[in-house]
Amino acid sequence: MSPKQGVILYGPPASGKDTVTTALSELGSRYAQFARLKVGTGKSVGYRMGTTEQLRELEAAGDVVYANHRYGNTYAIDAPGLDAAFAAGVPVVHLGQVDGIRALVGGYPADWSVVLLWCPREVTEQRSAGRGDSDTAARLAAWDATREDLDAHPGRTWDLTVDTTEATPQEAARLIDHLLAQRAGAATG
Numbered sequence: 329m330s331p332k333q334g335v336i337l338y339g340p341p342a343s344g345k346d347t348v349t350t351a352l353s354e355l356g357s358r359y360a361q362f363a364r365l366k367v368g369t370g371k372s373v374g375y376r377m378g379t380t381e382q383l384r385e386l387e388a389a390g391d392v393v394y395a396n397h398r399y400g401n402t403y404a405i406d407a408p409g410l411d412a413a414f415a416a417g418v419p420v421v422h423l424g425q426v427d428g429i430r431a432l433v434g435g436y437p438a439d440w441s442v443v444l445l446w447c448p449r450e451v452t453e454q455r456s457a458g459r460g461d462s463d464t465a466a467r468l469a470a471w472d473a474t475r476e477d478l479d480a481h482p483g484r485t486w487d488l489t490v491d492t493t494e495a496t497p498q499e500a501a502r503l504i505d506h507l508l509a510q511r512a513g514a515a516t517g
Contacts, residue, residue: 331437331438331439331515332414332438332439333418333438333439333440333441333508333511333512334362334410334413334414334418334419334420334421334438334439334440334441335352335359335418335419335420335421335440335441335443335504335508336421336423336429336432336433336440336441336442336443337349337420337421337422337423337443337445338423338424338426338429338442338443338444338445338486339424339444339445339446339447339474339492340424340446340447340449340452340470340471340474340475341424341452341456341467341468341470341471341474342447342451342452342455342456342459342467342471343445343446343447343452343492344445344447344490344492344497344500345422345445346361346374346422347492347497348445348490348492348497348500348501348504349361349420349422350497351496351497351498351500351501352420352501352504352505354498354501355498355501355502355505356418356505357417358417358418359417359418359420359505360413360416360417360418360419360420361374361419361420361422362405362409362410362413362419362420362421362422363375363376363409363413364376364403364404364405364409364421364422365377365378365382365383365386365403365404365405365406365409366378366401366402366403366404367379367380367382367383367401367402367404368399368400368401368402369400369401370399370400370401375403376409378404383395383402383404386404386406386408391406391407391408392404392405392406392407393405393406393407393410393431393432393435393436394423394427394428394431394432394435396424396425396427396428398424398470399463399466399470405421405428405431405432405436407436410436410438414438418508424470424473424474424477425474425477426477426478426480426481426484427477429442429484439511439512439515441487441488441504441507441508441511442486442487442488443486443487443488443489443490443504443507444486444488444489444490445490445492445500446489446490446491446492447491447492447493448493449468449471449472449475451492451493452467452468452471453467453468456468487507487511488503488504488507490503
């Protein structure tokens with residue numbers, strides 16, 4: 329049996345993680361965005377909203393694979409959530425920190441394909457403003473933090489890098505799907 333496959337999309341805000349994930353799910357129903365546990369306020373779409381107590385219980389059980397704090401909220405990737413996501417197909421996990429990638433790849437056994445989605449800072453600004461974000465300044469600060477994170481980890485290799493100013497979401501999805509097919513073939517061949 330080949331190992332379960334998952335996708336990690338890494339990149340700054342507005343680099344296309346949501347859009348590429350939508351294109352992946354349109355390409356095949358096996359792909360679905362992993363809904364991280366979010367403790368806080370703001371956007372709830374794409375998250376499992378939780379409480380501080382729920383997060384504490386997961387932490388006490390050793391079930392938090394990775395957690396980060398951004399925009400005044402806590403975002404957690406938990407083992408029970410990943411178990412359910414893998415049971416349903418191929419989870420697509422969105423991350424904006426290299427430490428999160430390391431924690432996930434090292435802390436949850438699966439064949440993880442790690443994809444860097446990239447766009448310049450001014451594109452993040454344009455896309456954020458264009459979609460009506462009320463916190464564009466915070467997203468630009470997160471873009472800066474992502475750039476610093478990449479610079480601090482120069483040895484990080486990517487299974488695939490996609491410049492989302494050059495590739496359409498559908499092209500990016502096809503590239504990711506092809507990557508997973510190749511990896512599955514290599515695992516069984």
